[in-house]
Amino acid sequence: MNHADRAHALLSASGAHRWMNCTPSAVLESKFPDTTSEAAKEGTLAHELAEAKLQNYVNTKEFSKRKLTNRIKKLKENELWQNEMDGFTDDYMDFIRREALRFEATPYVAIEEKLDLETYVPGGFGTADCIMIGGGTIEIIDFKYGKGVPVAAEENPQLMLYALGAHEKYNFLYGFSEVRLSIVQPRIGNNSTWTLSLDDLLAFGEKVKAAAAIAAEGGGEFHPGDWCRFCRAKAQCRARAEENVKLAFQTERKPELLTNDEIGRFLDQGEDVAKWLKDLQEYALAQCLGGKEVAGWKAVEGRGTRDWVDMDKAFEIIIASGTPQEMLWEKKPLTLAQVEKVVGKKEFATEVGDYVVKKPGKPTLVRESDKRPAITNKISADEVFN
Numbered sequence: 513m514n515h516a517d518r519a520h521a522l523l524s525a526s527g528a529h530r531w532m533n534c535t536p537s538a539v540l541e542s543k544f545p546d547t548t549s550e551a552a553k554e555g556t557l558a559h560e561l562a563e564a565k566l567q568n569y570v571n572t573k574e575f576s577k578r579k580l581t582n583r584i585k586k587l588k589e590n591e592l593w594q595n596e597m598d599g600f601t602d603d604y605m606d607f608i609r610r611e612a613l614r615f616e617a618t619p620y621v622a623i624e625e626k627l628d629l630e631t632y633v634p635g636g637f638g639t640a641d642c643i644m645i646g647g648g649t650i651e652i653i654d655f656k657y658g659k660g661v662p663v664a665a666e667e668n669p670q671l672m673l674y675a676l677g678a679h680e681k682y683n684f685l686y687g688f689s690e691v692r693l694s695i696v697q698p699r700i701g702n703n704s705t706w707t708l709s710l711d712d713l714l715a716f717g718e719k720v721k722a723a724a725a726i727a728a729e730g731g732g733e734f735h736p737g738d739w740c741r742f743c744r745a746k747a748q749c750r751a752r753a754e755e756n757v758k759l760a761f762q763t764e765r766k767p768e769l770l771t772n773d774e775i776g777r778f779l780d781q782g783e784d785v786a787k788w789l790k791d792l793q794e795y796a797l798a799q800c801l802g803g804k805e806v807a808g809w810k811a812v813e814g815r816g817t818r819d820w821v822d823m824d825k826a827f828e829i830i831i832a833s834g835t836p837q838e839m840l841w842e843k844k845p846l847t848l849a850q851v852e853k854v855v856g857k858k859e860f861a862t863e864v865g866d867y868v869v870k871k872p873g874k875p876t877l878v879r880e881s882d883k884r885p886a887i888t889n890k891i892s893a894d895e896v897f898n
């Protein structure tokens with residue numbers, strides 16, 4: 513199936529986290545055009561490559577090595593192709609192979625399976641990248657090419673919906689009591705798996721059914737939160753605006769000094785304010801450029817930059833007047849990440865992996881739920897005595 517052609521239902525599985533938390537968002541969002549970003553197109557291309565590799569792994573006879581090579585050749589013609597896609601989709605395949613080995617016997621594998629979610633979500637459907645079934649377990653594996661934020665499998669409504677759709681489709685044939693949900697996000701090294709019982713999945717199904725019935729009618733209360741950043745109404749939404757203005761200008765209390773508890777809370781509450789202002793600025797700029805009025809604001813030309821009309825000719829003149837050529841050029845190596853991109857992930861690791869050392873990053877403030885262990889500057893007893 514062409515990944516770019518996957519139609520989007522009003523209540524899409526990928527948007528479930530948003531419309532379950534803010535039920536009127538689905539209908540409100542449908543008033544805005546569904547645009548595709550460059551990053552999404554890149555993701556589509558990587559998905560097509562991942563699908564081809566998986567087809568070759570599972571259906572080797574019908575989808576031979578030769579067919580795979582031809583398919584990859586075709587995908588490489590796409591202007592968004594990058595060599596690193598090969599390595600990242602290999603990571604996805606490595607994960608699939610490892611998961612397949614967890615099953616006692618070779619599992620049944622479905623690739624790019626379109627799932628009917630109508631029982632739970634009006635007009636709902638979804639496409640699962642990979643489904644494995646065997647020995648009373650069903651596993652849904654989702655390949656994510658984004659590198660913005662790590663996506664967790666735990667209580668992930670999109671994957672839980674796919675699992676419900678897969679249950680409808682396969683349970684009478686295979687019967688299973690355990691559900692495994694996995695996300696492979698190779699660009700940021702995030703592999704996340706969560707296991708739940710079929711009973712818990714079906715309980716979620718009842719919850720999602722109730723939320724979907726309200727959301728399909730545009731009912732319920734607007735509820736701004738983390739999910740707003742994926743909402744097409746995010747710049748103009750009144751509820752989000754009011755919430756952020758309230759958060760940005762809370763003046764009811766004026767403590768002289770904030771406690772660490774309060775700082776934690778303010779950081780938490782204020783996180784969306786900066787994002788919301790940026791969304792608002794982008795929206796207002798588009799309005800002004802479109803000839804609409806935004807009270808008190810206008811679009812102007814930003815600071816321009818200088819550029820050569822004919823650099824070769826200009827350099828010729830400068831060199832002729834006495835400046836040595838070497839002074840006009842600098843030789844700079846690409847960054848490590850850029851070299852890896854050019855060479856390809858696997859080749860990079862095999863050929864020069866021994867010459868790479870990982871230096872610790874700068875201390876960063878993250879949420880408590882982040883998987884990385886916490887660090888401090890305090891010297892531990894172990895360090896003192898050793």
Ligand code: SF4
Pocket residue numbers: 530534536537540734735736737739740743744745746747749750751752
């Ligand atoms: S921007 Fe946020 S609050 Fe507004 S409709 Fe979308 S999800 Fe709901």
